[in-house]
Amino acid sequence: MTAAPSPATLIPDEVACADTLARLKAAREPRVVVVGNPNVGKTTLINALAGTNLKVGNWSGVTVEKREAHLNHEGRRVYLLDLPGAYSLSPHTPEELVTRTALLDEAPDVVLNVLDAGNLERNLYLTLQLMDYRLPVAVALNLVDEAREKGVQVDSRALSRLLGVPVVETIASRAQGTAGLLDSALGHATLGIGVRYPEAIELAVEALTARMVGVETLPPHAHRYLALTLLEGDPSVRGRLNATGHAALVQAADAQLGALAAQGLDPLIEIAEARYALAGDIARAAAPQAQARRTVTERLDALALHPWLGIPLFLALVLLVFRLTFTVAAPFVDLIGGPLQDTLTGWASAALAWFPLARDLVTGAIIPGVGTVLSFLPTLLVLYLAMSFLEDSGYMARAAFLMDRAMRSVGLDGRAFIPLILGFGCNVPAVYATRTLERRSDRLLVSMILPFMSCSARLPVYVVFAAALFPRQASLLVWAMYTLGMLVALAFAFVLRRTSYPAEGSGVLLELPPYRFPTARVLWKHAWRRTASFAKRARTTVLATVAGVWLLLAIPAVSGAQFATVAPQDSLFGRVSQAISPIFAPLGFGTWEATGALVPGFIAKEVVVGTLGQIYLGEQAARPTPLGLVDGIAQAGRATWDAVVSSVSAIPTILALPSLNADATQALNTPLATALSRAFTPASGLSYLVFVLLYTPCIATVGALAQEHGRRFAWTTVAYQLATAWIAAFLVYQIARAVL
Amino acid sequence: MPDVPLDAIAPGQTAHVVALDPAHPLRRRLMELGFVRGAPITVIRRAPLGDPVELRIGATLLALRAADLHLIRVRL
Numbered sequence: 032m033t034a035a036p037s038p039a040t041l042i043p044d045e046v047a048c049a050d051t052l053a054r055l056k057a058a059r060e061p062r063v064v065v066v067g068n069p070n071v072g073k074t075t076l077i078n079a080l081a082g083t084n085l086k087v088g089n090w091s092g093v094t095v096e097k098r099e100a101h102l103n104h105e106g107r108r109v110y111l112l113d114l115p116g117a118y119s120l121s122p123h124t125p126e127e128l129v130t131r132t133a134l135l136d137e138a139p140d141v142v143l144n145v146l147d148a149g150n151l152e153r154n155l156y157l158t159l160q161l162m163d164y165r166l167p168v169a170v171a172l173n174l175v176d177e178a179r180e181k182g183v184q185v186d187s188r189a190l191s192r193l194l195g196v197p198v199v200e201t202i203a204s205r206a207q208g209t210a211g212l213l214d215s216a217l218g219h220a221t222l223g224i225g226v227r228y229p230e231a232i233e234l235a236v237e238a239l240t241a242r243m244v245g246v247e248t249l250p251p252h253a254h255r256y257l258a259l260t261l262l263e264g265d266p267s268v269r270g271r272l273n274a275t276g277h278a279a280l281v282q283a284a285d286a287q288l289g290a291l292a293a294q295g296l297d298p299l300i301e302i303a304e305a306r307y308a309l310a311g312d313i314a315r316a317a318a319p320q321a322q323a324r325r326t327v328t329e330r331l332d333a334l335a336l337h338p339w340l341g342i343p344l345f346l347a348l349v350l351l352v353f354r355l356t357f358t359v360a361a362p363f364v365d366l367i368g369g370p371l372q373d374t375l376t377g378w379a380s381a382a383l384a385w386f387p388l389a390r391d392l393v394t395g396a397i398i399p400g401v402g403t404v405l406s407f408l409p410t411l412l413v414l415y416l417a418m419s420f421l422e423d424s425g426y427m428a429r430a431a432f433l434m435d436r437a438m439r440s441v442g443l444d445g446r447a448f449i450p451l452i453l454g455f456g457c458n459v460p461a462v463y464a465t466r467t468l469e470r471r472s473d474r475l476l477v478s479m480i481l482p483f484m485s486c487s488a489r490l491p492v493y494v495v496f497a498a499a500l501f502p503r504q505a506s507l508l509v510w511a512m513y514t515l516g517m518l519v520a521l522a523f524a525f526v527l528r529r530t531s532y533p534a535e536g537s538g539v540l541l542e543l544p545p546y547r548f549p550t551a552r553v554l555w556k557h558a559w560r561r562t563a564s565f566a567k568r569a570r571t572t573v574l575a576t577v578a579g580v581w582l583l584l585a586i587p588a589v590s591g592a593q594f595a596t597v598a599p600q601d602s603l604f605g606r607v608s609q610a611i612s613p614i615f616a617p618l619g620f621g622t623w624e625a626t627g628a629l630v631p632g633f634i635a636k637e638v639v640v641g642t643l644g645q646i647y648l649g650e651q652a653a654r655p656t657p658l659g660l661v662d663g664i665a666q667a668g669r670a671t672w673d674a675v676v677s678s679v680s681a682i683p684t685i686l687a688l689p690s691l692n693a694d695a696t697q698a699l700n701t702p703l704a705t706a707l708s709r710a711f712t713p714a715s716g717l718s719y720l721v722f723v724l725l726y727t728p729c730i731a732t733v734g735a736l737a738q739e740h741g742r743r744f745a746w747t748t749v750a751y752q753l754a755t756a757w758i759a760a761f762l763v764y765q766i767a768r769a770v771l
Numbered sequence: 772m773p774d775v776p777l778d779a780i781a782p783g784q785t786a787h788v789v790a791l792d793p794a795h796p797l798r799r800r801l802m803e804l805g806f807v808r809g810a811p812i813t814v815i816r817r818a819p820l821g822d823p824v825e826l827r828i829g830a831t832l833l834a835l836r837a838a839d840l841h842l843i844r845v846r847l
Binding site: 118119121123149150151152153156181183263299300303304307328332336337338339341342432433435436437439444445538539540541542543544545 | 795796797798799800801802803804805807808810816817818819820821822823825829830831832833834835836839
């Protein structure tokens with residue numbers, strides 16, 4: 032073992048933490064915050080610790096995820112707060128700002144710092160920065176298995192001695208070591224060693240902390256950190272102190288900075304170098320002969336980032352995801368949209384036989400409307416599983432690396448690619464994800480083009496139309512829609528960059544995290560959470576909208592007709608739709624049915640399918656064959672089994688990549704698809720899809736845009752999207768009519 | 772040996788950080804990731820479209836654009 036860092040570089044653990052520990056022992060519910068670099072397996076560790084107790088919410092004001100849990104640890108309640116991944120506590124991203132703010136304001140009882148054993152030096156930078164807070168720290172040395180494979184063997188006892196805090200080795204993915212972690216954190220956390228900065232810096236820190244003593248709004252645990260951060264010139268801390276009535280402190284820091292500059296010192300460099308020098312010493316002492324072997328990541332990257340294979344591989348992977356989504360989920364979509372829905376309709380109409388209005392609402396609107404939307408849950412679950420796999424495995428960052436140059440040709444960078452790809456899932460979180468972009472002009476630009484990225488709520492519309500009109504090219508059509516959305520988005524980026532939002536400066540940094548095989552549990556959690564939020568929309572927004580549409584369909588707009596028995600085209604809904612429909616005639620779908628579905632589609636795109644189901648199937652669904660309870664269960668059971676069999680047997684065909692044609696037997700065969708194949712021609716169907724793709728995604732996205740950038744910005748986006756959608760659909764219809 | 776900008780280093784070569792241009796847009800972040808005086812940096816590869824460039828610093832892999840590499844002075 033090499034020599035331990037000389038004691039001169041350390042602050043001895045002289046500050047009595049007995050006081051803090053006593054408080055901790057007395058606290059009814061000690062509060063533990065979990066901090067670590069991105070990609071250190073923190074989420075997996077938290078899941079292993081908290082299991083089902085974990086609650087996910089958003090930080091008020093910022094859309095950064097907040098995970099918290101109340102645990103029962105040996106008879107006492109413990110509050111666990113998982114902070115977002117951060118490389119440092121000088122905030123560059125909203126995630127880091129949240130972490131920094133939590134440490135400043137919440138004064139947790141214990142800071143649990145998660146380290147990647149295979150990347151000790153960089154991870155220790157954050158650890159040493161954490162120790163500038165005078166808060167008890169405990170370390171989880173995670174990913175020790177992965178480090179070992181790389182040839183890095185960390186001596187956790189030595190590490191504990193060198194840092195002066197307890198260190199527990201963990202392999203979170205196998206829940207190893209996690210049991211002892213809380214014991215260690217709650218029983219033995221200490222303030223640790225901390226960094227001794229060069230003398231001139233320490234004197235300046237001392238001068239500044241002296242001014243903070245006794246100021247109630249500056250809690251003692253934060254004094255040293257605040258002083259150092261002021262000396263580093265961190266603008267967010269300056270801003271915050273100025274805003275909270277500590278302008279004198281900021282001025283004092285400026286005076287200190289001036290004096291240091293006169294000595295030729297740049298505190299930013301001095302502080303970073305001191306931390307890195309100590310981090311390096313500790314890392315070398317705790318993990319001697321850390322001669323890293325050629326890792327799995329490097330071998331995989333030789334392929335994934337290959338000069339001419341990399342990009343085709345990326346495009347093939349995206350296509351594979353859509354193919355997988357379509358093929359594996361299709362039988363379940365048929366099941367929910369067909370037999371299960373029929374059974375439910377049969378039961379509902381029998382149960383509500385004496386309440387004709389309620390029966391019509393349930394069987395004619397709610398079951399076909401909400402049911403059609405819900406029938407896409409399997410599709411979304413598969414899509415989200417695949418996307419989570421790409422994200423959690425580390426491939427998404429490679430995609431940004433591969434695409435950066437291409438993105439730059441339209442004036443964006445590879446990082447903007449991430450919110451855009453997230454937009455494929457849902458535009459709403461993607462709008463918030465633009466906050467990770469540092470420059471305001473980038474955030475505005477990306478927010479403006481984001482709604483063109485085809486979110487998953489649009490997928491049901493494509494799937495139904497593909498089944499109805501293009502059964503043999505279904506997955507190709509879906510892929511083409513996503514691609515078109517992206518091309519339109521990029522074209523707008525190109526134009527907007529040159530007109531409204533010129534680029535400011537440069538500065539692109541992407542971390543390429545090591546590849547990891549995501550644990551099934553974490554994958555499932557991510558995918559399930561996203562699917563569940565879609566399902567929630569189905570029972571709130573969609574339910575309310577289909578009920579509203581039903582009501583409008585039930586109100587007669589001609590004299591002599593009666594409520595609820597009026598023909599759809601004579602209802603209020605029908606008349607209004609007829610009035611608007613001429614606008615869409617040049618696009619090939621000037622029927623009131625098609626137009627009518629677009630209006631509630633403004634609220635949420637999945638409602639388009641629900642409304643189409645209501646309009647085309649409402650009457651038919653109102654005359655179901657009543658089924659007994661036993662018959663119904665038997666029928667549903669048989670159909671479920673059939674779906675499982677055809678889903679599993681479809682898997683091998685996914686890999687037949689060169690043929691883009693989905694097998695005709697896999698195509699959806701729902702009553703709605705049949706109805707649509709009669710109502711639309713291939714050209715008008717295509718034009719309809721293009722319109723659905725490009726016009727305003729949903730009211731929630733408009734809300735997110737308004738919240739982020741103001742109402743005016745949001746409505747401008749709505750207006751220019753409607754115009755774009757109309758023009759593009761018009762072109763597609765005119766071309767398709769000539770070609771098809 | 773004279774200092775050169777990091778974008779002058781060929782893939783596969785390792786160089787040591789001399790200084791970051793104070794005007795570097797990522798100066799603070801790069802320091803936190805380990806771009807401090809003397810730190811060894813290996814240039815791994817260029818992206819298929821020529822830019823950005825993948826680097827290894829310590830056990831971290833990251834990518835920067837050539838324009839940003841240009842503001843980092845290194846010595847072989």
